Amino acid sequence: MTTSTALSRRPSYRFSWVGMIGLSIILFWALVALLAPHIVPYPVGEIIDEDYFGPMSGKLLLGSDYLGRDMLSRIIMGARYTVGISLAAVCLACFSGAALGMAAAVIGGWFDTVLSRLLDALNSIPSKLSGLVIAAAVGSSLGVLVVMLAVIYTPGAYRFARSLAVNVNTMDYITVARTRGEGISYIVFSEILPNIIGPLLADFGIRFVFIVLLLSGLSFLGLGVQPPYADWGALVHENIGGLPFGAPAVIVPSLAIASLTISVNLLIDNLPKKIRDRSA
Amino acid sequence: MENLVEIRNLKVEATTDAGRRLEIIKGIDLDIAPGEIVALIGESGSGKTTIALTIMGYARPGCRISGGSITVAGKNMVALGERQRAQVRGLEVSYVPQSAAAAFNPSKRIIDQVVEVTRIHRLMPLAQAREKAISLFRALSLPDPEGIGYRYPHQVSGGQLQRLAAAMALIADPKLVIFDEPTTALDVTTQIEVLRAFKAVMKKSGSAGVYVSHDLAVVAQIADRIVVLRGGEVQEVGNTADILSNARHPYTRELLSAFEPKARGASVVAVAESRPLLQVSGLIAGYGPTQADGLPLVRAVQEASLSLERGRNLGIIGESGCGKSTLARSIAGILPASAGKLTLDGRELARSARQRSREQLRELQIVFQHADTSLNPAKSIEEILGRPLKFYHGMKGKARDARIDELLDMVRLPKSLRSRTPAELSGGQKQRVNFARALAAEPKLIVCDEITSALDTVVAAAVIDLLKEMQRELALSYIFISHDLSVVEAICDEIVVMYNGRKVEEITPARSKVPQHPYSQLLFSSVPKLDPGWLDSLERDPELVKTYVHG
Numbered sequence: 051m052t053t054s055t056a057l058s059r060r061p062s063y064r065f066s067w068v069g070m071i072g073l074s075i076i077l078f079w080a081l082v083a084l085l086a087p088h089i090v091p092y093p094v095g096e097i098i099d100e101d102y103f104g105p106m107s108g109k110l111l112l113g114s115d116y117l118g119r120d121m122l123s124r125i126i127m128g129a130r131y132t133v134g135i136s137l138a139a140v141c142l143a144c145f146s147g148a149a150l151g152m153a154a155a156v157i158g159g160w161f162d163t164v165l166s167r168l169l170d171a172l173n174s175i176p177s178k179l180s181g182l183v184i185a186a187a188v189g190s191s192l193g194v195l196v197v198m199l200a201v202i203y204t205p206g207a208y209r210f211a212r213s214l215a216v217n218v219n220t221m222d223y224i225t226v227a228r229t230r231g232e233g234i235s236y237i238v239f240s241e242i243l244p245n246i247i248g249p250l251l252a253d254f255g256i257r258f259v260f261i262v263l264l265l266s267g268l269s270f271l272g273l274g275v276q277p278p279y280a281d282w283g284a285l286v287h288e289n290i291g292g293l294p295f296g297a298p299a300v301i302v303p304s305l306a307i308a309s310l311t312i313s314v315n316l317l318i319d320n321l322p323k324k325i326r327d328r329s330a
Numbered sequence: 331m332e333n334l335v336e337i338r339n340l341k342v343e344a345t346t347d348a349g350r351r352l353e354i355i356k357g358i359d360l361d362i363a364p365g366e367i368v369a370l371i372g373e374s375g376s377g378k379t380t381i382a383l384t385i386m387g388y389a390r391p392g393c394r395i396s397g398g399s400i401t402v403a404g405k406n407m408v409a410l411g412e413r414q415r416a417q418v419r420g421l422e423v424s425y426v427p428q429s430a431a432a433a434f435n436p437s438k439r440i441i442d443q444v445v446e447v448t449r450i451h452r453l454m455p456l457a458q459a460r461e462k463a464i465s466l467f468r469a470l471s472l473p474d475p476e477g478i479g480y481r482y483p484h485q486v487s488g489g490q491l492q493r494l495a496a497a498m499a500l501i502a503d504p505k506l507v508i509f510d511e512p513t514t515a516l517d518v519t520t521q522i523e524v525l526r527a528f529k530a531v532m533k534k535s536g537s538a539g540v541y542v543s544h545d546l547a548v549v550a551q552i553a554d555r556i557v558v559l560r561g562g563e564v565q566e567v568g569n570t571a572d573i574l575s576n577a578r579h580p581y582t583r584e585l586l587s588a589f590e591p592k593a594r595g596a597s598v599v600a601v602a603e604s605r606p607l608l609q610v611s612g613l614i615a616g617y618g619p620t621q622a623d624g625l626p627l628v629r630a631v632q633e634a635s636l637s638l639e640r641g642r643n644l645g646i647i648g649e650s651g652c653g654k655s656t657l658a659r660s661i662a663g664i665l666p667a668s669a670g671k672l673t674l675d676g677r678e679l680a681r682s683a684r685q686r687s688r689e690q691l692r693e694l695q696i697v698f699q700h701a702d703t704s705l706n707p708a709k710s711i712e713e714i715l716g717r718p719l720k721f722y723h724g725m726k727g728k729a730r731d732a733r734i735d736e737l738l739d740m741v742r743l744p745k746s747l748r749s750r751t752p753a754e755l756s757g758g759q760k761q762r763v764n765f766a767r768a769l770a771a772e773p774k775l776i777v778c779d780e781i782t783s784a785l786d787t788v789v790a791a792a793v794i795d796l797l798k799e800m801q802r803e804l805a806l807s808y809i810f811i812s813h814d815l816s817v818v819e820a821i822c823d824e825i826v827v828m829y830n831g832r833k834v835e836e837i838t839p840a841r842s843k844v845p846q847h848p849y850s851q852l853l854f855s856s857v858p859k860l861d862p863g864w865l866d867s868l869e870r871d872p873e874l875v876k877t878y879v880h881g
Contacts, residue, residue: 064348244709245708
């Protein structure tokens, strides 16, 4: 029996291999984004190939783009923008959405009603459309892009967190905390958050994918990251002329976007599960 | 005579989420003769429902029948294919679930669901099936047997729905009916009607029955034979009278002793002061929008007044919906009262908990029925008990750790549970932690809302003993809310009987322990007794039943 109690104290986790594949691809891109300036084979802006839309070769591993620049270097640097901007935006959106959602569930009453209607109104504008309008109106510096993407995805995060928190809020332990005289911030962060953190993380993953896709879409339309910088969406846009030639310059950035979004999806569908075998 | 059911060396396995196999039924032998009613009794987790379900060849998801044989009317249910099992189900063996409310489809008329079995097995034309259903409704003494089937499930009461579920099970004249705790969710006053109907209809149809229950007194009324189970093994089998009068197995005796009336110890803490600890006068509370007179639309509690002296206990009993929990919630300030005055220890209490001072909140603690939902599953026991210590007493570090150990010791839990989460504790352990959290505040009064209802008889008795002990040591007072009279009698000095939101009677030992009000008399007389002849000999005034029982 002594071994069994020791086991049940340290909960073990089960992590499926599909999730591990997802995680390793994400880690790979995160590492690439972090180390980008040190691992690029050629400077990003330099024209190296005399041919444009050059094929894959020993010198240029992923071929060259429409100006004859090294595609591999541009993908590596593009990872910084795609991953960085999306991550910053999703953190902002999910943090503010979750905090507001939980607070609305706990406080209730007019606070909940006013906030919910306000964010519903924001949510009713199609995300691509509002993205286009804001980018066209204010211009698109990196800061504006991050804030814009965060604002677009906050209402969804708010709705999700609120609906989870409303369920937890009716539990008796919340009533116990209230009758103890606890404040709102304690109830939100100590009593509710630990119980909904799992679904919130899954939501974080989905929203990250949405943001990567929206950002790539905006860049493709020329309203996202502006030259001389280029994220993956912008790379697809720049090299769209290579499509008839089957140039790697247009296929590789598309594959990069797909690999990142699919692997995030794989990971959040297969997050490690805690094994609750009490007698083991 | 050949047995209808023969179970030989039955084994059921469950697979845990770590992929490990666990034997939950460890080789059971059981025979049921035609027309015999056998009761399976035991605490939760003893495997009684699992065994009952295997008779239909069914194992719940994650479980599987791993060995042995179950022969029902000559067919081995273990060896049959799923299609052949479906032929047996409903026709030869049928099932009455614990919660009929969850078993009926809310969007279909009752009669269409009752006759469904005859349609699936193509037994008889629809008109004939309906006629048969109506005659069953009559046999189960349901009101308006011709019309009741044409209602929807939400239009009949819980007790009626339970009888309608029995009609559904009996429509194809099965050889065996499995009753899975069919009266557990009902009030005692309703339970009697349902039990009587079951007993009469089973006698008339001559079907055999398996009655699963944790309540020995209920089983005593209906079963011919009792099988006592624990941990997936048979502890004792015997005729009902034998088991009740001379049980041999210690576990059976333990179950029986939980029924013995326990005298409330006269060791009441000396009451020096005459000032009551808690005084409630003219309290009105309810739900819904506020009306012109400033009172809510639905008044769950109407002008309740009570007073409780220090070191004494007050019991509040009544059936579900009588307003007892609402009363507890308004005393605790969770549901602010619309009218009335609350005084705790001479100082007036605000109606809403938000307006009460931290000191007042500390002095009055509430413990809820479901320990599962009142302990945060994401926190360790240490964190759960540590929070009130820090919040009310500003305890930190070593002092707090020592106090947590002390509290665990007080409620008889080992210190090794500190780092566990609530999901890793048993029901009884959770309820002890729940209670320890209230003790951590060092209150003067603890409101206990049905705290033993979700526990097994033996575990509940241990929790009650703990409560008494705490009272002796810490000079606490309790308000004890329950629908279970025996629990309330075991711990309370005074008993308040509530009916329909009103206090109908206050029973104090000083006056007499005998209830005067007709509803109290009905309630007290409805509590099942261990005597197997109790149900048949019980006579109730039909007028009284008509007035107060809506089951």
